[in-house]
Amino acid sequence: MATADEKNLDGGTEAAPLRIAVMGAGAVGCYFGGMLARAGHEVVLIGRPAHVQAIEADGLRLQTRGFDERVRVGASTHVGAVEGASLVLFCVKSTDTEAAAQAMRPHLGADTLLLSLQNGADNAERLRTLLPQPVRAAVVYVATEMAGPGHVLHHGRGELLVEPGRGGDDWAEAFRAAGVPVAISDDVRQALWVKLILNCAYNALSAISQQPYGLLVAGAGVTDVMHLIVRECVAVAAAEGVELPADIDASVLALAGSMPGQRSSTAQDLARGKSTEIDHLNGYVVRRGRQHAIATPVNQTLVTLVHLLESGRGAG
Ligand SMILES: NC(=O)C1=CN([C@@H]2O[C@H](COP(=O)(O)OP(=O)(O)OC[C@H]3O[C@@H](n4cnc5c(N)ncnc54)[C@H](OP(=O)(O)O)[C@@H]3O)[C@@H](O)[C@H]2O)C=CC1
Numbered sequence: 158m159a160t161a162d163e164k165n166l167d168g169g170t171e172a173a174p175l176r177i178a179v180m181g182a183g184a185v186g187c188y189f190g191g192m193l194a195r196a197g198h199e200v201v202l203i204g205r206p207a208h209v210q211a212i213e214a215d216g217l218r219l220q221t222r223g224f225d226e227r228v229r230v231g232a233s234t235h236v237g238a239v240e241g242a243s244l245v246l247f248c249v250k251s252t253d254t255e256a257a258a259q260a261m262r263p264h265l266g267a268d269t270l271l272l273s274l275q276n277g278a279d280n281a282e283r284l285r286t287l288l289p290q291p292v293r294a295a296v297v298y299v300a301t302e303m304a305g306p307g308h309v310l311h312h313g314r315g316e317l318l319v320e321p322g323r324g325g326d327d328w329a330e331a332f333r334a335a336g337v338p339v340a341i342s343d344d345v346r347q348a349l350w351v352k353l354i355l356n357c358a359y360n361a362l363s364a365i366s367q368q369p370y371g372l373l374v375a376g377a378g379v380t381d382v383m384h385l386i387v388r389e390c391v392a393v394a395a396a397e398g399v400e401l402p403a404d405i406d407a408s409v410l411a412l413a414g415s416m417p418g419q420r421s422s423t424a425q426d427l428a429r430g431k432s433t434e435i436d437h438l439n440g441y442v443v444r445r446g447r448q449h450a451i452a453t454p455v456n457q458t459l460v461t462l463v464h465l466l467e468s469g470r471g472a473g
């Protein structure tokens with residue numbers, strides 16, 4: 158039985174701080190890691206030297222619409238910093254999933270729970286083939302970016318839809334108390350596909366044009382092309398046994414209205430001369446389509462165009 162001292166003001170039981178490692182201190186990792194550290198959890202952000210040095214010197218700058226604060230949080234360039242964590246937020250790009258998992262593997266506790274906070278439909282599945290620990294997929298609804306070393310800029314949202322599974326759900330209440338809404342849902346596979354379809358419709362077109370979504374959808378013929386992309390994705394999803402909501406086309410169009418100023422993460426990667434996740438977005442649909450003998454020419458064309466732009470800009 159909890160004593161009065163162990164109770165929150167709202168009557169909930171105050172839990173012990175969680176020990177959380179964030180693998181991949183980029184836009185998503187710094188936002189969620191920063192929110193949890195700000196709420197008093199013991200967080201270490203594992204990332205590249207420029208971010209780690211800035212965070213060690215001045216804390217993580219967490220800039221949201223509601224506040225702009227320096228958050229004291231652990232930071233390391235060493236993957237071994239996952240040691241002792243009960244929870245790992247896995248936040249590297251889908252292209253880095255295998256390399257980061259293999260590097261973490263010797264340092265993870267047997268029961269450490271990994272949450273994959275990544276776009277793409279199969280990251281958790283890929284992690285499960287490499288790690289014996291509990292791994293659960295999370296669909297991430299957030300708009301955030303790194304504005305500079307150790308500086309994360311949050312544009313909106315920030316909720317997680319997590320699949321049920323091994324590792325328990327006690328952490329979820331701590332996330333909610335830290336301002337990170339979490340829902341545990343049996344429909345994560347469907348939700349991952351819905352997110353994948355949004356990414357297929359927007360990411361490559363925004364990347365090729367370097368346009369934010371509001372301008373993009375106003376372009377001549379753009380919503381017609383999006384419709385073709387979505388039709389191919391829906392056909393592949395059906396062959397995979399994934400039933401999609403009937404209003405998927407409306408959801409796709411609605412994204413531009415809810416984030417008119419946002420450029421896709423693929424657009425941001427290209428602009429920085431980095432390689433993109435395109436093979437795990439439209440490229441995934443093309444590969445799964447091939448397995449089911451479903452042609453996906455529009456998605457295939459987008460993959461090729463993005464790869465051409467990557468090679469043209471020396472991305473790597
Ligand atoms: N940004 C957003 O608003 C959203 C992103 N997502 C998804 O979330 C995932 C993460 O995206 P995002 O945060 O934007 O990506 P970022 O590129 O901003 O963050 C990933 C960071 O991890 C670093 N990293 C990779 N491997 C290692 C390693 N072995 N050791 C240390 N650091 C490493 C990367 O460095 P380097 O670049 O040098 O490799 C990079 O700084 C993606 O799947 C993305 O699609 C989902 C919803 C919204």
Ligand SMILES: CC(C)(CO)C(=O)C(=O)O
Nearest residue numbers: 356359419420421422423
């Ligand atoms: C939802 C969307 C399209 C928001 O920008 C995204 O996930 C991304 O940019 O990768």
